[in-house]
Amino acid sequence: MIEVKNLVKSFEDKIILDDVSGIFEQGKTNLIIGASGSGKSVMLKNIVGLYQPDSGQVLYNGRNFVNADRDKKTEIRREIGMLFQGGALFDSKNVEQNVKFPLDVLTDMPEDEKLDRVNFVLKRVKLENTNKRMPSEISGGMQKRVGIARAIVNNSKYLFCDEPNSGLDPRTSIQIDQLLQEITDEYKITTIIVTHDMNSVMEIGEYILFISDKKKLWEGSNEDIMHSGVEALDDFVFANKMMRRFKGMS
Structure with a gap:
């Protein structure tokens, strides 16, 4: 399990994340969603240690990664797997x-x-x-x-995926989603996926954290997201659905 507590991150006095918290459970596909520029990728990079938060905690099974010494951070990093947006294979x-x-x-x-x-x-x-x-x-x-x-x-023990379906056709995207969910369940990994793909949200979103305007505005499962009552989330969800429908017609 990974627990994020009151995370704050800014760049040159511009706040990107403001007091964001969430609990990402082991053996579940946990998704961070939001519009472009919402801070979801920044949050992922704070969790894995690519950025240092201004304040807040990131706990890996109770171990505070933010304030850990070098040896403890190395120990935790050995337990992390990362799937980058473009695959990032060595050519x-x-x-x-x-x-x-x-x-x-x-x-x-x-x-x-x-x-x-x-x-x-x-x-x-x-x-x-x-x-x-x-x-x-x-x-x-x-x-x-x-x-x-x-x-x-x-x-x-921990798997992070940054836009894993970027650049893939819908059928292949579904296959990647299913594979990530299968591996997460089979090996009881704590998986966190950053995505704006509503197909992924609806198919594998066991826990979803929605970020908008620097804040966490909603959290829940894919079973609840269509009835969130959060205007910004409704705009995000239905804009994505309309875009998929338009692409299907073109």
């Missing part, structure tokens, strides 16, 4: 080398054990026998699955 490395990279950097595991682990996670994301292929030789959806394999290869 010069093949699939196997990309997936193995966290093991090379973070562990002293023997090479044969690394390869066993790489093959295990590649099979889990349905990419068997792709080890020697280069990122340029596989589709965007396959690249995202390689990214997921890399994010979980180190037996991650």
Whole structure:
């Protein structure tokens, strides 16, 4: 579980997040949503330690990451897997080398054990026998699955995904959502996904935190979101639905 308490973050006196709190439970797909520029990606970067908040706490199973010393932060970072928006694969490395990279950097595991682990996670994301292929030789959806394999290869306890469906067609997006939900449930990972994709929200949003104008305006599940009673959230939800309908007609 990750608990965020009273998070405040600003840049050059401009407040981006103002007293935002939320509880992201283990074994659930937790989503942070909001319009572009709402602060959702900034919140994710504060949680993983890419930004230092002005005030507030980020607790990883009770461990305060914000005020932790270097050794404690290193310990927590070893438990984190990250799926970046563009996949962020190394173009010069093949699939196997990309997936193995966290093991090379973070562990002293023997090479044969690394390869066993790489093959295990590649099979889990349905990419068997792709080890020697280069990122340029596989589709965007396959690249995202390689990214997921890399994010979980180190037996991650916490999985962070920044716009995992960006650039994907609707069918592939659904497959990535289902894979993330399956892995989260199967391995009991604490998963946090930043997205503006309403398909993802409605399909896998077990806990949803909505940010607007620097604040958390609503939290709940996908079963409740259509009846939130929050005007800004209704505008966000239905604007996304209308945009999908327009794209489907074009």
